[in-house]
Amino acid sequence: MRYPVTIAATVVGLALCLYNSTGYDPHNFVFFMFSIPAWFVDLFVDVHDVSVLLMYVLTVITWALLGFIADTLIARGRGRSERRSKV
Numbered sequence: 274m275r276y277p278v279t280i281a282a283t284v285v286g287l288a289l290c291l292y293n294s295t296g297y298d299p300h301n302f303v304f305f306m307f308s309i310p311a312w313f314v315d316l317f318v319d320v321h322d323v324s325v326l327l328m329y330v331l332t333v334i335t336w337a338l339l340g341f342i343a344d345t346l347i348a349r350g351r352g353r354s355e356r357r358s359k360v
Contacts, residue, residue, distance in 0.1 A: 279343075
C-alpha cells in the first residue's frame with residue numbers, strides 16, 4: 274500500500290510548524306486554526322505553559338495520523354470496488 278496522503282499531510286503539518294516558527298504568524302492565528310492538539314491543549318491548560326516543541330511534534334504526528342487514516346480508507350474503498358468488479 275502506498276501512502277501519498279500520509280506523506281502530503283505530514284508535509285502540511287511540517288509546513289504549519291515551520292511557518293509558525295519563522296515568526297510570520299505573530300499571533301499564532303494560523304497555527305491555532307490548523308493544529309488539532311492546540312485546540313485540546315487550550316481547553317485544559319494555558320497554552321503558554323506547554324512546550325512549543327511538544328506542540329510542534331504533536332501537530333506533525335496528528336497530521337500524519339489523519340493522512341494514514343485517509344490512506345487506509347482509500348485502500349479499503351478500492352479493495353471493495355475491485356471485488357465488486359470481479360463478480
